[in-house]
Amino acid sequence: MTSKQVAFITGAASGLGKKIGESLLKEGKIVVFSDINQAALDEVVKEYQANGFHASGAICDVTNEESMNEAIDTVMALYGRLDILINNAGIQHVAMIEDFPTDRYRFMIDMMLVGPFIATKKVMPIMKNQKFGRIINMASIQAVVGFAGKAGYNSAKHGLVGLTKVAALESADSGITVNAVCPGYVDTPLLTNQMQDLAKTRGVDEADVLEEVLWPLIPQKRLLDVQEIADYVSFLISDKAKAITGQAIIMDGGYTIQ
Ligand SMILES: NC(=O)c1ccc[n+]([C@@H]2O[C@H](COP(=O)([O-])OP(=O)(O)OC[C@H]3O[C@@H](n4cnc5c(N)ncnc54)[C@H](O)[C@@H]3O)[C@@H](O)[C@H]2O)c1
Incomplete structure (x- = not known):
């Protein structure tokens, strides 16, 4: 068994999942990037391995329990431990409820709610055994406030x-x-x-969208940087945050306070 902490991240071949994985690698952890997209996953793993980090890849479709179980079994076979699970894979679909395809709604629940459930179910005995x-469940401000047109995403989050x-x-x-x-x-x-x-x-003109549309909604008048989210995830994983559990932590520049 390795002496390093091991993290498993879903939907990690792009965006937030990739950036969180990079931060954990820089902290000296082993990171298993997982994704449904094999080609993108291979690129990510190659990039980090070439930079001397301990990264590996595990193909995984979060909507498929067998695929999830196989990926986590692979992590355990390789490293003998699993310290960190980051349920990150997610998608968006915008339509009013009357136009929202029911199979799309079901799929979004499957991906962003049932997926984290089956991953949690699989890792719980491992983590309980490790004590x-x-x-970390990647939610959104749409986990705490409603947005018209986002029934699938809002419900799942x-x-x-x-x-x-x-x-x-x-x-x-x-x-x-x-x-x-819960990022904004x-x-x-x-x-x-x-x-x-x-x-x-x-x-409005495209050049004025931030000033006219977004800044009135965001008191800090700025967009979040992906690194800020990765840094906060690192804090939650650290020993300093051991008392913080069961929380939905909002990072939104003040969006939800007005
Ligand atoms: N980007 C934002 O502004 C933002 C804000 C708040 C919350 N989030 C949440 O953060 C998470 C990541 O978002 P992102 O913007 O980095 O997304 P992204 O689109 O950049 O990455 C999502 C990854 O998930 C993978 N994926 C798709 N279907 C999958 C499946 N069935 N199984 C496994 N992997 C699958 C994709 O291949 C992709 O690599 C999502 O849960 C999203 O809801 C994002």
Whole structure:
């Protein structure tokens, strides 16, 4: 068994999952990046291995329990321990409820709520046996406030906060913490690509979208950087945060306080 802490991150071939994995690698942890996209996953693992980090990859579709179990079995076979689970894989679909395809709604619940459930179910006995574990569920401010057009995402992320609380309660006396991180607007291609649409729907110039549309909603008048989220996840995993469990921690520059 390795003496280093081992992290397993879902949906980690891109965006937040990748950046969180990078931060954990820099802290000297072993990181198993997992994703449904084999080609993107291979690139990420190659990049970090080339830089001398202890990164590996495990293909995993979070909507498939067998696939999840196999990926986590691989982690245990390779390293003999699993200290950190980050349930990160997620997608968005925007439509009013009357136009929201029911199979799409079910899929989003499957991916962002049932996926974290089956991962948590699989790692709980491992972490309880170790008497240590950290589970981070990547939620969103859409886990605490409603957004029109986002029934699938809102429902899944609200549910994820409930799962976080139950998992925290069921493992609180085993050295395990379970928390949800709820970011607001993050400076990612996902958001910047929406600037044109936002400009069109709000009737403002694209150059004015931040000033006219977003800043009135965000008291800090700035987008979050992915590194800020990765840094906060690192804190939650650290010993300094061992009393924090079952929380939905909002990082939103003040969006939800007004
Ligand atoms: N980007 C934001 O602004 C933002 C804000 C708040 C919360 N979040 C949450 O953070 C998480 C990551 O978001 P992101 O913007 O980095 O996303 P992203 O689109 O950059 O990455 C998501 C990854 O998930 C993978 N994936 C898709 N389906 C999968 C499946 N069935 N099984 C396993 N992997 C799968 C994709 O291949 C991709 O690599 C999501 O849960 C999202 O809801 C993001």
